[in-house]
Amino acid sequence: MTVAAAVAGDVGLALPILSICNVGKVFGRGDDSTVALQDVSLDVAAGEFVTIVGASGCGKSTLLNLVAGLDQPTSGTMQIGARVAFMFQEATLLPWMTARQNVALALKLRGMPKRERQGRADELLEAVRLEGWGDKRPHELSGGMRQRVALARCLAQDAPIVLMDEPLGALDAMTRDHLHDEIEHVWRAQGLTIIFVTHNMREAIRLGDRVVLMGSHPGRIVYEESIPLPHPRVMDSPDVATRAASLTARLKDQGHAHVG
Amino acid sequence: MSADGSILTPVVDGPSATQADAGFVLKAWGWAWPKALAIVLVLGIWQVVVWSGWRPTYVLPSPGETLQTLWGMLGTERFWSAIQTTMIRAVIGFALALVIGTAVGVLVARIRPLRLAVGSLITGLQTMPSIAWFPLAILLFGLDEQAILFVVVLGAAPSIANGVISGIDHVPPSFVRLGTVLGAKTVSLYRDIVLPAAMPAYVAGLTQGWAFAWRSLMAGELLVIIAERPSLGANLEFARQFSKAPLLLATMLVILIIGMLVDGLFSSYARSMRRKRGLEVA
Numbered sequence A: 001m002t003v004a005a006a007v008a009g010d011v012g013l014a015l016p017i018l019s020i021c022n023v024g025k026v027f028g029r030g031d032d033s034t035v036a037l038q039d040v041s042l043d044v045a046a047g048e049f050v051t052i053v054g055a056s057g058c059g060k061s062t063l064l065n066l067v068a069g070l071d072q073p074t075s076g077t078m079q080i081g082a083r084v085a086f087m088f089q090e091a092t093l094l095p096w097m098t099a100r101q102n103v104a105l106a107l108k109l110r111g112m113p114k115r116e117r118q119g120r121a122d123e124l125l126e127a128v129r130l131e132g133w134g135d136k137r138p139h140e141l142s143g144g145m146r147q148r149v150a151l152a153r154c155l156a157q158d159a160p161i162v163l164m165d166e167p168l169g170a171l172d173a174m175t176r177d178h179l180h181d182e183i184e185h186v187w188r189a190q191g192l193t194i195i196f197v198t199h200n201m202r203e204a205i206r207l208g209d210r211v212v213l214m215g216s217h218p219g220r221i222v223y224e225e226s227i228p229l230p231h232p233r234v235m236d237s238p239d240v241a242t243r244a245a246s247l248t249a250r251l252k253d254q255g256h257a258h259v260g
Numbered sequence B: 001m002s003a004d005g006s007i008l009t010p011v012v013d014g015p016s017a018t019q020a021d022a023g024f025v026l027k028a029w030g031w032a033w034p035k036a037l038a039i040v041l042v043l044g045i046w047q048v049v050v051w052s053g054w055r056p057t058y059v060l061p062s063p064g065e066t067l068q069t070l071w072g073m074l075g076t077e078r079f080w081s082a083i084q085t086t087m088i089r090a091v092i093g094f095a096l097a098l099v100i101g102t103a104v105g106v107l108v109a110r111i112r113p114l115r116l117a118v119g120s121l122i123t124g125l126q127t128m129p130s131i132a133w134f135p136l137a138i139l140l141f142g143l144d145e146q147a148i149l150f151v152v153v154l155g156a157a158p159s160i161a162n163g164v165i166s167g168i169d170h171v172p173p174s175f176v177r178l179g180t181v182l183g184a185k186t187v188s189l190y191r192d193i194v195l196p197a198a199m200p201a202y203v204a205g206l207t208q209g210w211a212f213a214w215r216s217l218m219a220g221e222l223l224v225i226i227a228e229r230p231s232l233g234a235n236l237e238f239a240r241q242f243s244k245a246p247l248l249l250a251t252m253l254v255i256l257i258i259g260m261l262v263d264g265l266f267s268s269y270a271r272s273m274r275r276k277r278g279l280e281v282a
């Protein structure tokens, strides 16, 4: 909380658009229950880019599900000040639609008139470097291409808050770098608030105003740090590498401290 | 786009015309030979039984004689009017079953108490032999068209309803979550996500519904014979009464062929849908 407040102060941002307060989430009952999240508090300012890093199974997807309203917290409160777009960990494309139709569905459901949808869907596909692939069906695309269609669909929702759950996991370095630029561009141009989950510490530092580290068993926030490096950042730059090393060490420490 | 974008630009190359032709011939052959083999097998066994002298040929005619009768039958007006009556009944009965089965299926899938009350009843109805409905149907409607339609609908609708229900039940939860995130309301969620996702199971239900409809219809036409209105079922009964064995077998062949053709239409539609969705390798 204090760190978040400090960051908001540093950057001179407005009130939080999203406020998570002492949230806990338990799956199941009795002996069989899993504490997926415990006492998680996180404030995100409007226009902020927050990245979340943590080991597999520490509750990152669970946290995003709560924010998106797909699941209810067991304890604590959440305040979400705007519409939320969500890019799931799995691409979740509808198999009876082409790539273009998948993107256009998001446009349709947010009320865009029919004649504008196709053109806009093609623009979004181009932004994720899939120009010419709009007529393919999901099973005809590679895993990374499906992820990019899902990214285009997520941007099509045109929501002020965007949640992304490991969106670039299956991509080659070149396409990923391009999409980092693209996401950063959209973020700035549209003043989005983004929460971005990743396993890659450098990616988290490349993109985030603030990096949040999560620990497991129970899932919780163990550390957060604001990243004052100037934009545009380069994933392979020494600055990013040094910070990634120190944050990774911190994440490991936290893990051991808890286990030990 | 930047220059290195070209590396990632897709190269789409359609198959050439001759390749497509060859592919079509190959596909047609692949489709045709198992069916040809089946026909040859059946005719062969039939002919062997006839040669064995197990039954006299005026009771069990040879395939040759039957096919000759069939050929002759194709030239008669009575045959075509029978086909017409039967097919009109099949289409009306199946259409009614489609509407009723679909409506019941959607309601039962959506409304929980209805599900508990009616869910197992639908499966129960499905196991009920449709011929067992006829005495009641004849009491209710008399020896008339309605009695036949009643039983055809009762035969087909439960399968169709079950197809809808299992389709809706097996929509992946992740699709529903996606719909919620995209802001779909109840109507758009059903129209754009749930119902399309349920289509393969629905078409499977329709295929099964057709099989039941066709069986019920033939049972009905044997039992409910309306004067001056020839139908395939009535022709069977007529052929038996007058001991016209070749006519009987020829009519049976026609019934078999129609049933298979319609089933083939449903299956090929189901297959092309599954292929489009990547559920089946081409």
Ligand SMILES: Nc1ncnc2c1ncn2[C@@H]1O[C@H](COP(=O)(O)OP(=O)(O)OP(=O)(O)O)[C@@H](O)[C@H]1O
Pocket (backbone or CB within 6 Å): A027, A028, A034, A035, A036, A054, A055, A056, A057, A058, A059, A060, A061, A062, A063, A089, A219
């Ligand atoms: N629906 C559920 N029912 C029961 N347990 C669940 C459910 N969803 C998640 N969990 C549990 O909650 C914990 C956190 O899961 P979650 O999917 O949030 O992890 P994650 O941090 O996103 O992992 P990854 O990086 O592998 O995606 C795990 O232990 C998981 O088993």
Ligand SMILES: [Mg+2]
Pocket (backbone or CB within 6 Å): A060, A061, A062, A089, A165
């Ligand atoms: Mg996850």
